[in-house]
Amino acid sequence: MAVDLVCKMDVNEKASKPSLVFEGNTYYFCSEGCRAEFKRRPQDYLPIVAETESCCDAAQAEKEENGNV
Amino acid sequence: MCRFIGYLGSEILLADLISRPENSLVRQSFKSRERSEPLNGDGFGVGWYAPEITDEPCVFTAITPAWSNRNLLNLAGHTKSACFFAHIRAASPGMRVSEANCHPFRFGRFLWMHNGTIEGFDLIKRRLSASLPDEIYNSIEGTTDSEHAFAVFLNLLGEKRKNTCAAELGGNLVKTVWQLEEWGREAGIKKPSIYNFAVTDGQSIATVRYVSDPLVEPISLYFSKQGKYQCCDGRPEVMTDCCAEESGIIIASERLTAQSEIWTRVAPNHVVTIDSRLDVKVRLMPDV
Numbered sequence: 001m002a003v004d005l006v007c008k009m010d011v012n013e014k015a016s017k018p019s020l021v022f023e024g025n026t027y028y029f030c031s032e033g034c035r036a037e038f039k040r041r042p043q044d045y046l047p048i049v050a051e052t053e054s055c056c057d058a059a060q061a062e063k064e065e066n067g068n069v
Numbered sequence: 070m071c072r073f074i075g076y077l078g079s080e081i082l083l084a085d086l087i088s089r090p091e092n093s094l095v096r097q098s099f100k101s102r103e104r105s106e107p108l109n110g111d112g113f114g115v116g117w118y119a120p121e122i123t124d125e126p127c128v129f130t131a132i133t134p135a136w137s138n139r140n141l142l143n144l145a146g147h148t149k150s151a152c153f154f155a156h157i158r159a160a161s162p163g164m165r166v167s168e169a170n171c172h173p174f175r176f177g178r179f180l181w182m183h184n185g186t187i188e189g190f191d192l193i194k195r196r197l198s199a200s201l202p203d204e205i206y207n208s209i210e211g212t213t214d215s216e217h218a219f220a221v222f223l224n225l226l227g228e229k230r231k232n233t234c235a236a237e238l239g240g241n242l243v244k245t246v247w248q249l250e251e252w253g254r255e256a257g258i259k260k261p262s263i264y265n266f267a268v269t270d271g272q273s274i275a276t277v278r279y280v281s282d283p284l285v286e287p288i289s290l291y292f293s294k295q296g297k298y299q300c301c302d303g304r305p306e307v308m309t310d311c312c313a314e315e316s317g318i319i320i321a322s323e324r325l326t327a328q329s330e331i332w333t334r335v336a337p338n339h340v341v342t343i344d345s346r347l348d349v350k351v352r353l354m355p356d357v
Binding site: 004007008009030031032033034035036037040044 | 334
């Protein structure tokens with residue numbers, strides 16, 4: 001079972017539901033409306049992936065090193 | 070295309086949603102953020118419930134823009150309710166600006182608002198009117214497609230008008246959309262219609278975000294169920310750790326605050342129901 005990222009409903013991907021390949025991943029949707037909505041603004045619906053070390057972490061470490069927090 | 074707000078929950082001062090938030094309905098009347106044309110100045114309306122007096126809501130409408138109506142601002146700062154609807158209007162070209170055409174529309178215990186357009190309304194108006202019993206047909210005071218859609222809703226609700234629930238309101242909203250679509254198809258209308266409807270009986274709310282063509286972006290619609298909403302010192306604030314009996318649900322054409330985490334965008338062609346226990350359900354509009 002997949003989850004429609006737009007409306008958060010469970011979707012049976014084997015039941016010929018609308019789908020979309022985005023950045024190499026296949027996403028399934030409950031309806032053409034949700035598919036079109038995802039296509040319009042995918043960044044609003046994609047899960048946020050935590051980065052292990054970002055440039056912000058490096059900047060924070062530098063600040064702490066300089067005693068400038 | 071108008072903008073609206075609906076609220077159900079613990080008693081709240083109307084100003085906390087209508088005039089005080091950063092992106093309040095009054096602000097949206099001259100600078101809405103999610104319409105290409107930001108002006109919604111063809112009148113406004115507020116409907117609210119005072120169940121200690123009567124089950125039927127009070128409605129105040131005016132044809133002035135909301136931003137310049139001192140009566141609205143005064144009233145909103147002195148009126149509390151556990152359920153209210155508010156609407157600012159951007160009239161369709163050629164459509165009359167009159168109090169009778171201002172939302173929310175009222176029938177008995179019910180209030181109704183609409184953002185959008187019934188495409189080719191002139192082509193289906195006659196068959197729509199012919200489908201109505203006298204009681205509902207004669208209750209239509211204005212000329213808008215929105216009020217006529219309300220009449221269809223009331224007719225389809227039938228005897229359940231006397232006693233209904235959130236699920237029935239939501240199901241009947243869907244039936245109303247499909248009925249309008251059927252008449253549109255029969256009349257050969259090709260352009261997509263947009264039906265963001267909201268209805269309440271003072272106990273529950275149902276709203277739908279719909280466009281006939283799934284490839285066309287529907288008008289924006291959000292809900293928030295984050296907790297008690299209040300404006301403190303002019304700044305909007307949501308208290309998420311408040312007790313359950315002090316919470317409320319907001320539906321709104323636009324987010325009222327910049328706190329994007331408390332607003333959920335309603336998916337296209339989905340119906341949202343809020344029952345008297347403030348349980349929110351979102352589901353895809355089923356085929357009939």
